[in-house]
Amino acid sequence: MRQELAGGLLIVRASGADAVKAALTGAQSAPERIQLLLGCPVPQAAAFSFGDCSLQTQPGGVVLLTVPEARLTIGFAELRPLMFQPVEVAPALRSVFAGAVAQLLAAGHALDPHGLAHHLLGLAELVLRSALRSELDRSDAAEARRREAVAYMRAHLADPTLSAERIADALFISRRRLYQLFDDGQGVSERIRVMRIEKAKALLADPAKAARGIAEISRDCGFTNATHFSRSFRKLVGETPREFRERAR
Structure with a gap:
């Protein structure tokens, strides 16, 4: 996982008992927690819990941010285009995320845990919404190119050299x-x-x-x-x- 995320990719996962049940039965219920794994530079390995949110960093540049699904303003169904697959994250978003994580590692011990939980939740929202918008834009562009390809095929079906x-x-x-x-x-x-x-x-x-x-x-x-x-x-x-x-x- 660490090697897979080294290039600045994001993986969004579901966790908790409901997520395990959904994986086994195919149920569509929302999970208890959403986990974001993002490859970005981090100064040190650490693990913090702030209320119902947690942050872990690993050597080599992998950050695991866990937040409760119920507290997100974006629904679990809307996150499906991001779930369980590597998604490319824009350099600007990686930079903002890495900076926020570095600041938390440096000053988190001196800040209010309740306020930090809200901060992590907002950080998760920023990453999820930004990545989702980029992924949907890429999907729209791909679908447009796909339609162009199909139209070209249809117009040249009589040509035996079509390839x-x-x-x-x-x-x-x-x-x-x-x-x-x-x-x-x-x-x-x-x-x-x-x-x-x-x-x-x-x-x-x-x-x-x-x-x-x-x-x-x-x-x-x-x-x-x-x-x-x-x-x-x-x-x-x-x-x-x-x-x-x-x-x-």
Whole structure:
């Protein structure tokens, strides 16, 4: 965990009996506490408890901040985009957080514990809200790029040379970034194949295209080989293109 967070990443976790129960049963109840693990420079290892909040620092630059979920003004359901996964934190936010932690380590013994608990709660709110906003912005940007990629695929389905490399070049992104946009178990090549079969189904079921042969429709959908088209169609639809057309009529 320490090595994973060294680059300034944040991991938000749930803790307490309810969190364990939710993990075992899949329940959606809110946990007792929210834990924030953030990689940032810290001057020393320490552990403090202030009321119902706690702060721990580890050598190597890992800070664990624990706060009660019920006292946060942001609901547990809203935090789901951040939960249990490394999230990149902006350098400015890391700097503010690291500075606040360093000050607490230096002067916490001389400050009121009740006031410090409120301070830690506010610090947790700052980190969570800032990270959540950045994560949602990244998700919105990724979804927009994903829609662009799908639109490009749809416009070029008839081109048998359509590939991940061509789509990435058209969108001015790397192939790695393109694959990340479609990291949903289907992938880019499979998505193209499914979209081609869906287009073929629409053409086969269209009475206006009844005079067009199966081979012509396969070419219209980007398949250079009618046999390969029929095999792919049957694998996905469960029947041959001819059987589908007859049933659609």
